[in-house]
Amino acid sequence: MSTLVHERLRYALRTGVTCLTMPNGAVLLNPPHNKKLTGLPAASRDALKTLNRGPALLSQLATDPAGDVAVLLGQLAAEGWLAVTVVDGDRDLYTLDPFTTPRARPAGAAPAPGALSKFTILRRDTTGFVLEHPLSWCDLRIADPRIIAVLGGQDAAESGLAPEVLERLADDLHWGGFTANPVDERDRFTTRSWSAPDLWFHRRSTLGPRTITWEHFGPTKWAKDSFPQPDARKPAYPGTPVALPAPDLAALRTADPSLTTVLEDRHSCREYDDSAPITLDQLAELLYRTARTREVKPVGPGEELLSRPYPSGGGVYEIEVYPIVRTVDGLDAGMYHYNSFEHTLHRIAEPDSAEVRQLVRSTSATLVGGAEPQVVLLLAARAGRVMWTYEQVAYASILKHVGVLMQTVYLAGTAMGLGVCAQGFSDTAAFVAAAGVDELEECGVGSIIVGTPARS
The missing domain is CATH 3.90.930.60 (Outer Surface Protein A; domain 3)
Structure with missing residues (x-):
């Protein structure tokens, strides 16, 4: 030295x-x-x-x-x-x-x-x-x-x-x-x-030599005294929503295959049958079973937590689902936002817009022969819901939530006889343009292809 x-x-x-x-x-x-x-x-x-x-x-x-x-x-x-x-x-x-x-x-x-x-x-x-x-x-x-x-x-x-x-x-x-x-x-x-x-x-995003205490790490609610918590409910898009039927959960409790069956039968489906596409009722059931908001829980002045079928750190539930529809029996093509509180769809973009076309094209590499999907469930995160509560681990938590939602869609889709294929990427810039959002407020974090699987 x-x-x-x-x-x-x-x-x-x-x-x-x-x-x-x-x-x-x-x-x-x-x-x-x-x-x-x-x-x-x-x-x-x-x-x-x-x-x-x-x-x-x-x-x-x-x-x-x-x-x-x-x-x-x-x-x-x-x-x-x-x-x-x-x-x-x-x-x-x-x-x-x-x-x-x-x-x-x-x-x-x-x-x-x-x-x-x-x-x-x-x-x-x-x-x-x-x-x-x-x-x-x-x-x-x-x-x-x-x-x-x-x-x-x-x-x-x-x-x-x-x-x-x-x-x-x-x-x-x-x-x-x-x-x-x-x-x-x-x-x-x-x-x-x-x-x-x-x-x-x-x-x-982990504990280690730089971060050895919980003082500025994890669910500190650092913003509580300085900023209002971002609303649990995303403001509705304009236009008349598409009302979705709700499935009979009591009947599904007895009619569904067993958990072991869906776990063992679950696989990524890369080939779909466009001659018999997924129906509106099936899409509605899949969304209801996996992504609906079951309960709103006020926990203090200006603070709300939620309950949905998949787990979420701190009960904040920042994930929004945007179905991009190419072919669904009973539903016009286009990009939609799923209102998980009302169980409705709002159409927000035309199917032939450049951004929607880019979002669809980016999924083709996942499918056999570069085919286009029947439906893509694009997952976006209203990051402030997590970042208001968590320090250093907020984005890591978002990605974990994407993973558990993907698995939830896989299992429910398998139980329903649908094909499902999760993706490790999405076009974030195209999503921001199509959804008309500020990327620092809401960003694309994943996508899942669903549809009717091709006959063996």
Whole structure:
């Protein structure tokens, strides 16, 4: 590791850490972790007392850059108790900001600062620019634009940064996992198989080193005191709704095949019989059995939860169903919105509109011979219903809800003798245009093909 001059390092207790000093030592606290320091000389205790009051340059904490105080601060930084800022005179350059215990510094030469891992991102937050990697133990906060230029590949000699600063930067980037050999990332299956968005989504929507408490994670209802809960009921589209018949659930309880039968018979159907398409009554029954709103539950001022046949985290039920009809016996072609409260359909787009055609075409790759589906149930999420309640896991929860609704449609469809084929994709831009919605308020998250299966 490079050695910077005494005046170029500033230390601070990392966020969440407090230090209690005692006559013969100190205790560092960051629940649930703590570190006891015993037998500390007075100079070391004084340095920790200073850090308790705020950040300080190494030269302000230790008179000898190789003495006991400097060694102690280096040890605490290596263990992740301290954030370390590299400075140039009165200018901050960057800060290593740990949120968990660091890994050991890697052996060998560090890659150049511009050799960033494909998973590393540079973004702006409320304090400035920050470099992040989903598997790192720290963030690297950037205060000087010259650092960004070096990360972008600017020649080090042209950056105006001292050689020892550039050496330290390369070492710190390597230590934090922000840089990598691009050939290694390409040739290793594990790093090539993960996309950057998938790995970021995985790490930031689960508990882990960055998130170890429930303070800002999960069903915190963070928005409750600042924003009204988005209405459980989506505003109705204009026009006269199509009333749908409701099935006799009491009769279905006795007439349906057993759960084991539908579980074992369930499969993805990729070929359909257009000579005998699904009927309006069948589509109505499928929607009623899988997606209707069974109950509205007021749980407090301005807050409502729902009940539907499939589970939903917190009872928020953000999924809306949009049947796209190509051929249904008894129903005109077009794109509809299913009103799960009234069990009705509102026609919202013509079948030959460019957006609806695109939504239909995007499903053809799933079917035998590139055929077009009889009906596509496009699933959309009114994301605010989930995001009002959940922090960090909101979108992950939405995708889980898509999965359980898909399985519910599979099982009900199998019991009814229908063919079902869920898809792992949909055209989100075409959905937004066809439905006339703001994508940040409602977005396409899945689609399911249903219809009459082809005869064996």
